[in-house]
Amino acid sequence: MPELDAEYAFRRFFDDHHTDLSRLAYLVTGDSQASDDLAADAFVEVWRHWERVQSAQSPIAYARGIVTNLARQWIKRQSRERAGLLRLGLLRRDRGESDTPAIIDVRAALRRLPLRRRECVILRYAFDVPEREVATILGISIGAVKSHTSRGAAQLSEYLNGMPLMTGGHHG
Template identity: 50%
Template sequence: MDKGAPDAAAEFHDFFERHHVGLARLAHLLTGDADAADDLAADALVAIWHRWDRVRAAEHPAAYARGVVAHLARSRIRSAVRERRRVALFWPHRSEHWNGPDVPAVVDVQQALRTLPFRKRACVVLRHAFDLSERDTALALGISVGTVKSQTSKGMAQLEKLLGGDIAAELVGGRR
């Protein structure tokens, strides 16, 4: 261990304490799975610890961490889709029974978010649930500011169709 290691460990501990809850919340919003969210946040923080020298030297370490969570969430979603396809090959007769809410008026924002493609969902969640700027969202996802603008706009338009314009506007505080 070098002389800087205790300082690095203390810095990482502070980073962990400040960002763990937010990273888990982001993972939950991206995957829709509360149980997987803590695992994803922990996996992201382990990956960050392994690259801590590089991360702490970055201009925006928190944006880097959100990018790691987004990448891990995307990988988990893709794995789940592949697994569902494999299962469907063996059990093609799916039940038509719906286990959803009995009341059709119930608005399920998480379900609506799950219908969005990953990039649109990530942009909407980071911009509106986390109140990040377009620039910070672009940094977290590794995309351009223009892409953030278009994906957020398209994602919100889809949510408005699914949830109704008034509900979607209320969710984001009237902001576009």
């Protein structure tokens, strides 16, 4: 009955991590509908590679890597579609929209960060993932994680009207 054991283990993994993976997708994309779809798509991939996921040093890191890759692809697709619509003149960009001193929430500030910085800041601060694991998830060096996280935190802090952000480390 190894098939049933695998199914049970996968269901436990799903139950334990679905909310976190959906939240990760939401924080990276800023889109709640897309985040649920991306989390579901990620679990399809996790199930397809369940043996590899289970034997990974950190199954949740493996799953987070899938989510961030899917989110990155989704963002690229959205950007291409938006660029196409802008070229067709079907969407107008309101020049003053980012200049108005409005109440800026963290999600809006996060969306303004470049994607890699956003991913690093979210994984490090929202999910408390160690730098080494973030590097594995995103397929970049630990030095790059440190740099993106530091710069992203500084940028986020600026966006949030100069309020200092807890960085838990050195600045640089």
